[in-house]
Amino acid sequence: MFQVKLNLPNADFHNDSRRSLDKSFHVVCLCIDSMFAHREYESLYMSHIWIPSSWCSLTEDPECDVTDDITATVPYNLRVRATLGSQTSTWSILKHPFNRNSTILTPPGMEITKDGFHLVIKLEDLGPQFEFLVAYWRREPGAEERVKMVRSGGIPVHLETMEPWAAYCVKAQTFVKAIGRYSTFSQTECVEVQGEAIPLALALFAFVGFMLILVVVPLFIWKMGRLLQYSCCPVVVLPDTLKITNSPQKLISCRREEVHPCAMAVMSSEEIFRSWIS
Structure with a gap:
């Protein structure tokens, strides 16, 4: 039996x-x-x-x-x-x-993730009677704590758009409206978002491009200025050999007696040979 x-x-x-x-x-x-x-x-x-x-x-x-x-x-x-x-x-x-x-409610399970610069929380699905009070803040002295009510669990919920190189912390508690009771807060979890790292090759390319801009742009502006100057407002500059340094009257003053007349004559080949030997 x-x-x-x-x-x-x-x-x-x-x-x-x-x-x-x-x-x-x-x-x-x-x-x-x-x-x-x-x-x-x-x-x-x-x-x-x-x-x-x-x-x-x-x-x-x-x-x-x-x-x-x-x-x-x-x-x-x-x-x-x-x-x-x-x-x-x-x-x-x-x-x-x-x-x-x-009923003694327990804190909800939660998963804190970051999607780019977005702070996302996914709470444990405890059923249709359960809601969740989520508190989050930026981890710094004097930071303001923000609160958000999440009506259901099991789905990702966006909390905040984070700033680069900053840490954000989150905690949550369970709430059942039918019995008007809250659980204690869960343990605080923090995540930190890093700034977008620039690849070394891209940084080097940007530096070289910046230096080229510093050199080429001023030179281009100077050349364009000279071109516009010669095109719109030309300035005639005479070489030194053509510049008149003395009085024009002295240059053209010529006395007749100082001019040696030149006689025109035809020389024979023998005379040319004798003048070359002598």
Whole structure:
């Protein structure tokens, strides 16, 4: 004969908001393989009416999600029993009723990334009932802390356009509007964005181009100025050999007696030879 025994501490509520989408409130019982657990709950607002759990009425899993059953902010009781073949255990009931207002929320998991100069956060998806309060700031003395409410997790959310060579820090907390409770803030995570590094070849090319501009542009301006000067306002400059240094009257004063007349005569070849020998 097989005996099933459920200890009272094994029928309990466990809240783990980090997995709230599937397992916000867990009913845990110590069960043996191939054994089924039957779970029922009652609201103490309507006492003595036990209702089978919508998803956990008869399962082999010792851990099951009853979030859809715990829908009101009132005390709830829970009972669990095990079934193996024709054998059925007695009910194991909670020692103390459970109220979702007593839920202790845990900080959300988050992933901080940078997309270029954009600060991006991705929060853990905890279900439609969970919202997140995100605080972020630039890591410097006297920096202003900014706050943003994120309605759902699981998708990247842009927070800030970052400045080069600056560090930004982020922290977040969980909020459930239905019960009006906040979790503590998560650990602060910081990221630093680096300035765009210029390749060495590009920097060298830019330096050479800048130096060429410094040399070529002034020379070009000077040449264009000279060209415009000669084209629009020409200045005639005489060479020194053509400049008149003395009085023009002295240059043209010529007395007739100082001019030696030249006689024209035809010389024979013998006279030319004698004059060349002498």
